[in-house]
Amino acid sequence: MATDPATVLQLPKPAWAGEDVGMLYEMATRFLADEIAPHYEEFEKNEIFDRESWRKAGAAGLLCASMPEEYGGSGGTYAHESAIIEAISHVGVDGFGIALHNSIVAPYILHYGSEEQKKKWLPRMAKGELIGAIAMTEPGAGSDLQGIKTRAEHDGNHYRISGSKTFITNGQLANLIIVVTKTDPTKGAKGTSLIVVEADEVEGFERGRNLDKIGLKSNDTSELFFNDVRVPTSNLLGHEAGQGFVQLMQQLPQERLQIAATAIASIERALALTIDYVKERKAFGKAVMEFQNTQFKLAELKTEATVGRVFYNDCVDRHVNGGGLDPVTASMAKYWLSELQGKVVDQCLQLFGGYGYMNEYPIARMFRDARVQRIYGGTNEIMKLLIARSL
Numbered sequence: 001m002a003t004d005p006a007t008v009l010q011l012p013k014p015a016w017a018g019e020d021v022g023m024l025y026e027m028a029t030r031f032l033a034d035e036i037a038p039h040y041e042e043f044e045k046n047e048i049f050d051r052e053s054w055r056k057a058g059a060a061g062l063l064c065a066s067m068p069e070e071y072g073g074s075g076g077t078y079a080h081e082s083a084i085i086e087a088i089s090h091v092g093v094d095g096f097g098i099a100l101h102n103s104i105v106a107p108y109i110l111h112y113g114s115e116e117q118k119k120k121w122l123p124r125m126a127k128g129e130l131i132g133a134i135a136m137t138e139p140g141a142g143s144d145l146q147g148i149k150t151r152a153e154h155d156g157n158h159y160r161i162s163g164s165k166t167f168i169t170n171g172q173l174a175n176l177i178i179v180v181t182k183t184d185p186t187k188g189a190k191g192t193s194l195i196v197v198e199a200d201e202v203e204g205f206e207r208g209r210n211l212d213k214i215g216l217k218s219n220d221t222s223e224l225f226f227n228d229v230r231v232p233t234s235n236l237l238g239h240e241a242g243q244g245f246v247q248l249m250q251q252l253p254q255e256r257l258q259i260a261a262t263a264i265a266s267i268e269r270a271l272a273l274t275i276d277y278v279k280e281r282k283a284f285g286k287a288v289m290e291f292q293n294t295q296f297k298l299a300e301l302k303t304e305a306t307v308g309r310v311f312y313n314d315c316v317d318r319h320v321n322g323g324g325l326d327p328v329t330a331s332m333a334k335y336w337l338s339e340l341q342g343k344v345v346d347q348c349l350q351l352f353g354g355y356g357y358m359n360e361y362p363i364a365r366m367f368r369d370a371r372v373q374r375i376y377g378g379t380n381e382i383m384k385l386l387i388a389r390s391l
């Protein structure tokens, strides 16, 4: 019988994973295995998901799980989002971009949107009619976000947005895009504002290439161009312009935690797949599991995975039940767990021998998908800078 990634570490359930979170995890796992996994090869080949999968996820209650019910969500917390993110990686459909939609884009609208904005956008996001993206990075500014050039000029009751963005997750499918802009280029960080562009409603918005990546193939990642795009001033997030940088900083702990969630769940899946494989595969007349090297390697990896899971659980507990997760600890979780993911997946792949290098084996895809975790959401070098600043 195959090893269940969710139980590979045999740890007791964490405090944050109450009964409803457990039920959501079970439901999400079943939905993803039945409705998404059978089409996943096709999405990987097409380098994009279909909209139907988003609508099905919405109908199944997997979109906006942590948004209040009055805005079409399920009234949960980040713990519920974590259950969904972990289910995605345990099932192995990591290219499904709903984690970013759920636990990054929707929270910006919930926390900084007006009542009217929340009522207008969140229920449609919960149904999968609107697909969310956040456009920060530009060709000339990634780590150094203060260097962005996209300009939003005030023009009566509109903003006119001009500039270009790149590497935007869900960039081909998204029709609700939070764009990081400069409303006042003379004011540095204080001149930064987040403005929502409803891509189906405006002129002057263009999608560039769906970028050719080494991993996460089925997740569309795109260039976006804003050529004098006019949006109403009511699309600004926050009561006044210039709040963008503060808003971005406030949401970073959850964004980093979400990357850590993918990391720990991928680590658990890699271990589960590898344990099954080495018990079956024979060399020199015995199972690969019987070599002391295999046993020691897996013992080391399982120990590190356990340390990682306990740390992740503590971070979630603080985020949802405690006084809040501080940005430094969130940076540690993103940095350390994504590095561990890279190491575990690589060393597990080694135990598959040549089969590990073949795309038909999931461990090969996991190896390719893992690499970006150390880059996006703030590179791990930037995480170390933030940690070092606190010393």
Ligand SMILES: Cc1cc2nc3c(=O)[nH]c(=O)nc-3n(C[C@H](O)[C@H](O)[C@H](O)COP(=O)(O)OP(=O)(O)OC[C@H]3O[C@@H](n4cnc5c(N)ncnc54)[C@H](O)[C@@H]3O)c2cc1C
Residues within 6 Å of the ligand: 133, 134, 135, 136, 137, 140, 141, 142, 143, 144, 166, 167, 168, 169, 170, 213, 216, 221, 372, 375, 376, 377, 378, 379, 380, 381, 382, 385
């Ligand atoms: C698949 C994918 C999906 C993405 N999704 C999104 C998205 O949805 N929205 C979005 O806005 N962005 C997204 N990004 C962009 C991502 O967040 C950036 O690529 C990342 O922040 C790094 O910026 P950069 O690529 O410009 O690298 P650079 O900033 O040019 O960095 C190059 C190198 O220099 C290092 N470096 C930079 N500054 C320092 C420093 N001060 N000290 C030490 N080292 C430093 C970096 O760590 C890196 O190793 C995505 C990227 C990828 C690959």
